[in-house]
Amino acid sequence: MITESEKFLNKIEKQKLDLSNLKSDFTDLESFLEVYELLNNNLNKLQDIKEDMDESGYTAPFRSLNLYGTRVSETVDNEELGEINRHNSIFRNKATAKKNSLDRVKYAIAAHRIALGNLEEYAKIRCAKCKKSYRVSSFLENSKLCKCGSDELELKVNHSGVHRLEIIPYLPLSGNYMVLLSSLSNWGRESFKMVLNILQQKRKGIVKTVSPIIKIRENGRTITKRVTLDSEFADSYEEEVRRRYGKGVRIERLEFHRTKPTIVNDKHTRTNLALAYVKHAEDIVARHEDEIFEENIKDLNNLKTYDEIIYSVNLEKPDYIDELDLDDWREQKIIDNLHELGLMDKYGHLDKELKRDLKERDRIKKFIFADIAPTLILWDISKYYLCTSYDRRKRYGSPFPYIRNDLDRQQRKVFANPHINVVNLLKEKEKKHMIAVEDMDLLLYKKFKLEKRMKNTNFKLNYAALGPAIVFTSSDYNIKEVSRAYKVSEKSVKREIMNIKSFRKPNSKKSRAFLENIKN
Numbered sequence: 001m002i003t004e005s006e007k008f009l010n011k012i013e014k015q016k017l018d019l020s021n022l023k024s025d026f027t028d029l030e031s032f033l034e035v036y037e038l039l040n041n042n043l044n045k046l047q048d049i050k051e052d053m054d055e056s057g058y059t060a061p062f063r064s065l066n067l068y069g070t071r072v073s074e075t076v077d078n079e080e081l082g083e084i085n086r087h088n089s090i091f092r093n094k095a096t097a098k099k100n101s102l103d104r105v106k107y108a109i110a111a112h113r114i115a116l117g118n119l120e121e122y123a124k125i126r127c128a129k130c131k132k133s134y135r136v137s138s139f140l141e142n143s144k145l146c147k148c149g150s151d152e153l154e155l156k157v158n159h160s161g162v163h164r165l166e167i168i169p170y171l172p173l174s175g176n177y178m179v180l181l182s183s184l185s186n187w188g189r190e191s192f193k194m195v196l197n198i199l200q201q202k203r204k205g206i207v208k209t210v211s212p213i214i215k216i217r218e219n220g221r222t223i224t225k226r227v228t229l230d231s232e233f234a235d236s237y238e239e240e241v242r243r244r245y246g247k248g249v250r251i252e253r254l255e256f257h258r259t260k261p262t263i264v265n266d267k268h269t270r271t272n273l274a275l276a277y278v279k280h281a282e283d284i285v286a287r288h289e290d291e292i293f294e295e296n297i298k299d300l301n302n303l304k305t306y307d308e309i310i311y312s313v314n315l316e317k318p319d320y321i322d323e324l325d326l327d328d329w330r331e332q333k334i335i336d337n338l339h340e341l342g343l344m345d346k347y348g349h350l351d352k353e354l355k356r357d358l359k360e361r362d363r364i365k366k367f368i369f370a371d372i373a374p375t376l377i378l379w380d381i382s383k384y385y386l387c388t389s390y391d392r393r394k395r396y397g398s399p400f401p402y403i404r405n406d407l408d409r410q411q412r413k414v415f416a417n418p419h420i421n422v423v424n425l426l427k428e429k430e431k432k433h434m435i436a437v438e439d440m441d442l443l444l445y446k447k448f449k450l451e452k453r454m455k456n457t458n459f460k461l462n463y464a465a466l467g468p469a470i471v472f473t474s475s476d477y478n479i480k481e482v483s484r485a486y487k488v489s490e491k492s493v494k495r496e497i498m499n500i501k502s503f504r505k506p507n508s509k510k511s512r513a514f515l516e517n518i519k520n
Contacts, residue, residue, distance in 0.1 A: 001056060002101045005049050009108060012042055013174035019165055029155040036119050036136055043112040050105050058102040061095035104175030110268035111171040117399040121163040128152040159487040160464040162384040162399055170279035171272055180275050188278050191370040195274035195377055198414045200262045207234045213253040216245050263411055266402040281372035288429045296364060297357045302343060306354060309337045368422060375419040382415055382440050386467030390451045406448045412441035435477055435485040443474055462496055464488050469496035
């Protein structure tokens with residue numbers, strides 16, 4: 001089973017996805033379906049492999065090792081004890097191989113789901129005859145035919161959808177996430193940690209409900225009862241219980257139910273998303289790094305000379321130098337070389353301009369390059385929440401598998417930083433359609449609050465334009481900038497602005513009374 005999975009994963013690694021035809025308005029339907037079906041078939045095969053592994057005990061491979069060990073009676077001689085230890089080592093190696101193999105399969109499954117989610121959001125298939133549109137998965141389930149029977153079909157790019165095809169080539173589709181991790185740059189590793197911290201906050205979830213288990217007298221006998229209280233009674237549960245059941249109630253046990261702090265509730269998906277976005281960010285930096293440094297660093301030649309000296313000296317290892325003295329020798333050699341080139345004075349102080357340039361380069365890497373991936377994923381996730389309905393997020397997949405349907409106050413805090421400098425850089429260098437939105441966490445709260453008020457009202461909305469409408473009404477951006485960033489028409493945004501106003505302030509007495517009943 002391990003051999004079979006490794007062969008299939010290695011086969012996936014050798015597959016080259018051609019996404020070049022999927023980045024224009026004239027995307028070929030056959031090319032798109034070829035990529036989608038390849039990934040979908042791989043996913044189905046990987047899921048079958050995972051099910052077989054689960055049935056064979058791969059989820060807990062070390063459990064059987066409890067039967068083995070080195071604790072034996074004193075009558076066992078050393079030779080037999082050595083044989084037992086060798087067998088134990090064999091079983092432990094096999095268990096480790098099982099765990100690693102299943103782990104790789106899980107990462108590959110998560111990567112395929114992310115890729116398919118992006119492709120699903122990227123385009124829809126429309127019938128040229130009856131104009132009916134299909135999601136890609138629904139179209140394939142319908143045997144690639146429209147319900148009207150027509151086979152005249154075309155692919156329509158969903159420009160306002162939440163998708164980023166650029167990350168697909170960097171997803172560990174073969175489960176090789178460790179290889180991708182090891183290839184990250186220094187600032188890339190910091191960026192990877194930042195994205196993971198966004199998707200999984202290191203804190204306890206907030207209290208959602210409190211459940212006291214109480215004993216009370218009822219109909220002449222003592223009964224045990226579980227009471228569920230809302231979070232507002234987390235600190236005053238005792239008073240509330242006594243108010244409801246009298247002073248004679250006794251609390252036997254108390255349970256606090258918390259929300260999950262993670263935005264994405266699967267570690268494999270979180271790791272894959274972080275890797276793909278960071279690798280995409282490294283690709284962006286590779287295209288513009290020299291240009292950015294030229295714009296911000298005074299003497300790039302001196303900086304390159306400094307780097308060459310450090311690099312070349314660290315590669316040297318003279319035979320006559322003891323290993324313990326090697327670091328001291330390298331440090332002195334670097335000082336001598338820098339002094340010889342006039343980049344360091346006799347007191348060991350770096351040239352002031354060079355020192356400033358080194359600090360500026362570190363600042364750019366730490367606060368610009370490392371912030372690109374977090375900025376991109378925060379933009380995509382906020383767009384996903386703003387421009388989709390609760391029902392849509394609950395029913396269908398997305399580019400972010402296992403993402404929560406909505407967010408609590410603590411989770412929304414990660415959206416508070418607008419990353420203005422990075423957004424401006426991406427707009428200038430990469431021509432990204434983005435805007436730096438202040439207080440995005442509060443805008444998401446407004447959106448979730450609006451969704452709750454609209455629940456069961458059958459209010460017709462264009463959610464792709466509703467998000468930009470909320471941003472426009474709560475920011476200083478003009479309607480042209482907002483509609484361009486979210487890739488929707490100004491007309492549709494204006495329509496949703498009017499819908500929000502009419503919903504908040506209904507004109508007729510009947511509609512006002514109806515909304516008042518919903519609130520209550």
